[in-house]
Amino acid sequence: MLETVAQAVINGLLIGGIYALVSIGVTLIFGVVKIVNFAQGEFVMIGMYISYFLATYFGVDPIVSLLVSMPVLFVIGVLVQHFLIRRVLGPNDMPQIFLTFALSLLLLNLALLLFTANYRTVHTSYSDEAFHFGGFYVPEAKLIAFAVAMGLSGALWAFLHTTDLGKAMRAASQNRDVATLMGINPNRVFCVAFGAALALAGAAGSLLMPFYSAYPFVGQVFVLMAFVAVVLGTLGNVLGALVASLMMGVAESLGIQFVGADSGLIVVFAMLLLTLAFRPQGLGGGRMR
Amino acid sequence: MLELKGVSAAYGSVPAISHVSININAGEAVGLLGANGAGKSTTLRAISGLVALASGSISFDGVDVGSLPPHKIPELGIAHVPEGRQVFPEMTVQENLEIGAFVPRAKAERARTMELVYDIFPRLAERKRQLAGTMSGGEQQMLAVGRGLMLKPRLLMLDEPSLGLAPVMTDVTFEKIAEIHKMGTAILLVEQNVSRALSLVDRAYVLESGRVIMHGDSEDLANNRQVQAAYLGI
Numbered sequence: 001m002l003e004t005v006a007q008a009v010i011n012g013l014l015i016g017g018i019y020a021l022v023s024i025g026v027t028l029i030f031g032v033v034k035i036v037n038f039a040q041g042e043f044v045m046i047g048m049y050i051s052y053f054l055a056t057y058f059g060v061d062p063i064v065s066l067l068v069s070m071p072v073l074f075v076i077g078v079l080v081q082h083f084l085i086r087r088v089l090g091p092n093d094m095p096q097i098f099l100t101f102a103l104s105l106l107l108l109n110l111a112l113l114l115f116t117a118n119y120r121t122v123h124t125s126y127s128d129e130a131f132h133f134g135g136f137y138v139p140e141a142k143l144i145a146f147a148v149a150m151g152l153s154g155a156l157w158a159f160l161h162t163t164d165l166g167k168a169m170r171a172a173s174q175n176r177d178v179a180t181l182m183g184i185n186p187n188r189v190f191c192v193a194f195g196a197a198l199a200l201a202g203a204a205g206s207l208l209m210p211f212y213s214a215y216p217f218v219g220q221v222f223v224l225m226a227f228v229a230v231v232l233g234t235l236g237n238v239l240g241a242l243v244a245s246l247m248m249g250v251a252e253s254l255g256i257q258f259v260g261a262d263s264g265l266i267v268v269f270a271m272l273l274l275t276l277a278f279r280p281q282g283l284g285g286g287r288m289r
Numbered sequence: 290m291l292e293l294k295g296v297s298a299a300y301g302s303v304p305a306i307s308h309v310s311i312n313i314n315a316g317e318a319v320g321l322l323g324a325n326g327a328g329k330s331t332t333l334r335a336i337s338g339l340v341a342l343a344s345g346s347i348s349f350d351g352v353d354v355g356s357l358p359p360h361k362i363p364e365l366g367i368a369h370v371p372e373g374r375q376v377f378p379e380m381t382v383q384e385n386l387e388i389g390a391f392v393p394r395a396k397a398e399r400a401r402t403m404e405l406v407y408d409i410f411p412r413l414a415e416r417k418r419q420l421a422g423t424m425s426g427g428e429q430q431m432l433a434v435g436r437g438l439m440l441k442p443r444l445l446m447l448d449e450p451s452l453g454l455a456p457v458m459t460d461v462t463f464e465k466i467a468e469i470h471k472m473g474t475a476i477l478l479v480e481q482n483v484s485r486a487l488s489l490v491d492r493a494y495v496l497e498s499g500r501v502i503m504h505g506d507s508e509d510l511a512n513n514r515q516v517q518a519a520y521l522g523i
């Protein structure tokens with residue numbers, strides 16, 4: 001029994017790392033640009049297809065193709081912010097909601113058109129390998145994904161706390177007008193935040209590819225988890241999103257283990273409702289920590 | 290050094306200031322006085338580019354400030370300490386000061402300027418690692434002023450630095466401002482506390498309903514009956 005629980009916790013933490021990459025992106029955009037990006041999942045999907053095609057046609061390992069998917073998505077993020085989001089920023093959030101929602105649908109349908117609804121997989125040398133630690137089973141691909149995800153999350157945290165641009169980003173998220181008085185160009189900071197958030201989504205896509213199938217709707221799975229994590233972890237709080245994502249991975253995994261294979265999400269949403277009822281500000285507190 | 294010529298600005302269709310003309314010479318301390326809603330903060334926001342000019346022009350050392358995007362204005366050496374402190378609450382005291390020296394003109398000398406700021410405000414030095422949002426109102430005000438100084442400004446604009454401070458803290462704040470002025474920084478001081486302001490500045494402008502209705506030397510204004518009746522309660 002205890003061992004089953006421990007194994008479920010391990011499984012949950014491993015997938016929670018991927019959820020963290022997606023939710024940190026959502027919370028970063030929300031914290032800095034003050035919009036909810038409903039299309040974040042579709043950028044995970046794009047990352048997956050980038051890795052799929054690089055692996056299938058050029059034999060590039062999906063983990064290595066992160067070096068392509070991240071910069072490509074960073075640039076896409078900067079362009080989306082500069083040419084689309086910037087135009088709808090204002091006191092009214094309805095245009096922003098419709099814009100990112102429309103972007104999500106557009107990308108989804110483009111993917112259906114270009115790539116069809118087929119499931120695409122990449123088989124790597126380590127896809128079926130696993131480590132055995134004292135009776136526990138740890139799939140190699142998932143362990144690599146988790147480790148890289150934690151590394152990237154840490155790198156983002158370090159960027160926000162040790163570089164001038166990162167501090168400028170936090171300043172702009174806390175008070176945009178006063179940040180401008182410090183000589184910070186809000187549009188530039190927003191572009192970098194959006195780009196970084198999409199780069200993390202792209203990384204999540206590449207890291208998933210060795211053990212998960214790419215298909216046009218794949219982003220929906222992850223964006224749903226990300227939104228819950230972002231609320232649980234307090235909107236705009238990077239560290240909170242990270243911790244909440246890991247917790248949700250574990251909750252989902254325990255749900256699958258003990259409630260039923262299709263019931264992982266029940267546990268996750270129960271967590272969300274309980275949190276909103278008893279601690280509506282989220283588990284984090286404060287923002288852009 | 291700073292010259293506003295016939296500056297008007299509005300929030301939407303509601304005019305906030307009209308035809309305001311002000312000038313400040315290098316190293317001078319100038320007051321901007323007036324009742325609530327007179328347009329003092331709006332004047333500072335117009336200089337900083339946070340509200341767009343409806344008409345008129347602003348120049349600083351011959352540079353047309355009005356044509357610059359707002360984030361380029363601090364680079365000229367204009368620091369604006371906004372009304373109500375507005376420190377970055379989730380950043381430490383030290384990070385707030387670092388951000389104050391974000392622009393290239395200040396970044397190179399950041400460490401040295403920070404020491405100077407810590408000398409002027411020893412309380413900030415004791416609280417380097419504290420989150421700014423958890424400090425007392427007076428401490429936050431010092432931090433806001435210190436953050437403005439990090440720019441190594443040629444003109445420091447202060448919007449009601451004594452707002453909400455206890456009398457002792459107000460005294461300290463005014464002393465510090467005088468100290469900063471003595472080091473050669475020009476000051477544009479917005480204050481409700483008219484008698485205190487007049488004792489610090491060389492000259493002052495009085496705003497009413499968005500227009501300059503009077504300006505002159507501090508002494509003349511302090512002895513002016515209209516000013517005494519309206520602002521000094523004499």
Ligand SMILES: Nc1ncnc2c1ncn2[C@@H]1O[C@H](COP(=O)(O)OP(=O)(O)OP(=O)(O)O)[C@@H](O)[C@H]1O
Pocket residue numbers: 300303304305323324325326327328329330331332372481
């Ligand atoms: N963001 C805003 N939106 C709409 N109107 C505004 C805004 N800010 C100020 N105003 C209006 O512009 C006018 C001038 O306001 P301003 O803040 O410049 O006055 P002030 O002299 O600084 O007053 P106080 O001493 O109360 O700070 C006022 O009538 C005010 O209601």
Ligand SMILES: [Mg+2]
Pocket residue numbers: 329330331372448
């Ligand atoms: Mg004001």
